[in-house]
Amino acid sequence: MEKTAQNEDLRVRRTRKLLQEALIELTVEKGFAAITVRDITERAMVNRSTFYRHYLDKYDLLDQYMDEVYTLIADAPIQPGRAARGEPEVPAGLLSLLRHIQQYSDFYRVMLGGEGDARFIERYRQNAERRYRYLLNLLYGPSAGDNPDLPPLDLRLSYASAASTGAILWWLEHGQAWSPERLAIWIGQLVSASVGLPLRIGAEVDPQPSRAAAFNR
Amino acid sequence: MEKTAQNEDLRVRRTRKLLQEALIELTVEKGFAAITVRDITERAMVNRSTFYRHYLDKYDLLDQYMDEVYTLIADAPIQPGRAARGEPEVPAGLLSLLRHIQQYSDFYRVMLGGEGDARFIERYRQNAERRYRYLLNLLYGPSAGDNPDLPPLDLRLSYASAASTGAILWWLEHGQAWSPERLAIWIGQLVSASVGLPLRIGAEVDPQPSRAAAFNR
Amino acid sequence: MEKTAQNEDLRVRRTRKLLQEALIELTVEKGFAAITVRDITERAMVNRSTFYRHYLDKYDLLDQYMDEVYTLIADAPIQPGRAARGEPEVPAGLLSLLRHIQQYSDFYRVMLGGEGDARFIERYRQNAERRYRYLLNLLYGPSAGDNPDLPPLDLRLSYASAASTGAILWWLEHGQAWSPERLAIWIGQLVSASVGLPLRIGAEVDPQPSRAAAFNR
Amino acid sequence: MEKTAQNEDLRVRRTRKLLQEALIELTVEKGFAAITVRDITERAMVNRSTFYRHYLDKYDLLDQYMDEVYTLIADAPIQPGRAARGEPEVPAGLLSLLRHIQQYSDFYRVMLGGEGDARFIERYRQNAERRYRYLLNLLYGPSAGDNPDLPPLDLRLSYASAASTGAILWWLEHGQAWSPERLAIWIGQLVSASVGLPLRIGAEVDPQPSRAAAFNR
DNA sequence: ACGTAAGCGAGACGGTACGTCGCGTCTTACC
């Protein structure tokens, strides 16, 4: 409720918005790695030196943008995602995340794929892992995951979290031909099978205390 | 029998070897993204212009190196990995891959993590997906994966292949505290659960016809 | 009786004074060329935008400051500089100039030396030349300087005026180890020898009509 | 016989020559202070980064250029400057200096005037002072300048050396309407009068041992 | 004395130049 609030200087808010939008557009067009700060500022019609007044480099711009995104998602009222009769319940946190990704599908399709950024992917994976671990603890208590018949819990979580990026990438590369609800259920199924315990719940809440930690870098 | 063969000029082989080794060392030390061509040539004690006589850029060096690696792995005689009694059988192709990775554990730990390269990760994932799909077809025939109770086959494969990088990364970041055989079995379990069909086999063979297609880029 | 008068807003006078003092301090410390507007305003504890409300740039600040200085010198009652018995008479205008320079010796030592400003030096030289020419005319009439045995008058005046800066610089770089009166006499001697006519007078008056023309730039 | 020699890389010599010429042209056009490195490189049709491969900044370019110039002057065979019958002898070193200055008259007119550079002027003056002091010693021995009736020797030398820049500037600003021989004689006269001892000689030699010390800065 | 217009602080912004770094190409000389 300080920096991104509305009491921020109008010019500042405008500049940052323009730069964020330019970043997203250019990422879609030529891949994150190929973007230069000059590209961004030219697209945003902002002076290059102004860029540096707000961000350290393009990675910082991405980070701060993802921070804002995550804060918005976390703060937004969870829209229940009315599960049809007989359907498995939809993981609510995952659902709102997927809805956001769908909104910027082009951007995430690039960023999670080969033209994206390894740090971005890795932070995404760590976020997912943290979320799964949190959920597991919430549902089954601290030592729920222990099971001598299965691979170590940490391995299963690393496996499942990396897998999630694969699932989402598949979705995006097929034009999101299924609804976020549908995908959320599928991912829920797959992650449950990987972790070894059913994770389908509606009461899920983002473990982050509103201000999402640095997403990237 | 052409480029990497022994009939190549001695100086050429020496130069390429020095550059490859320098690439690996530096990747471990500062991450692939942060490496420059100058770094590589200084470490390899090779003139910078000589680098460009062999490679287009550092990505090309990585690609060609990975090509050689994959060719070596594919051509190597599969070492069966004696499964203990009662143990599930060990996926042989995966096993030799893991053994190679273990040999260059530092390098792969970096390349698959946040300091690595998105293209590298993505190509790795695609390789895995191709392997799984090939195996599935080999074991159960063309239409085996269809199952209305599960997510689409493509999704499951994308999920499982991305997951594999997570599993390997976990292994590498924990100092390979388990044997490649142990990990191969676990990954076999998890992938089987994700795909919905048991994939544990010993007859697995790499689908690549010796000369691995461009690994990266 | 307009800008620098006492009826000027107190805050304005305070700001200008702080900026002038900062300029002088910083010039001594790091040379005029190396000073930035930010340096000046930080030293003066004045906001940078306030600087631009009063001056165009650091050159303008210097100019206006020198204008004030010259006005003060010209308006000040000439203090006769009691020539001792038998001593050559002391050039009065030069004397009061030297006294002022002595007061800000550090500043002039820098400004007239290698870390100073070419425009400053040149304007100083032109001032001196104008003064000498005025004196010559006052003492000997319009066509006094003509002498076929000597270099052209203009050359002699250019020579003598440039020389004066050298003499003063020498004085300043030796810690003003001689009194202004002493130096004034010496300079009088040397200039007389250069010009070819004795210039030692007491009735000398600054030819400038009070408001000194732009000293610099 | 090392850097500026003919065995230097042809491209290097070409580049340096282009940059020097651009510097001179631009100095004449807009004054040394107003020149940027970009100006120079655009005029020279050389890439900006190439500039920095040879020089630290425009001051360094000026310095190195002046070094070369002074080396050339010092190494050149002294052209006697046939003094007409009855004429005072011409100071030979000064003469070759004036001839060089005449060749680049526009450049020196700017550099020694208000649009020039204080360091340049000061170094020039110091050079002149050193030359005079050397001459004095050569002609009259170590303690020749002492004379209680005159200002201190150092003052006279500082006076005369600064004066020389004024004389040359006057010459340049009047289109070199007199021959270098004529001006050399006049300057000889004036300096002799200032120093208090006749300095007109033909055997004068530059005290610098061929490789001129940094002229500027 | 007090209301008001000014001076001022704070700081965003568009510009321009800086000096550095990395890239990929090229030439020359050596071996």
Place this chain on the structure above:
DNA sequence: GGTAAGACGCGACGTACCGTCTCGCTTACGT
């Protein structure tokens, strides 16, 4: 023919100043 040495054009980087421009606050002046 492979290599070392290194000049060069190109272009991005991040920094530093510049001069302009709001926008509120506060403070000295004039009635």
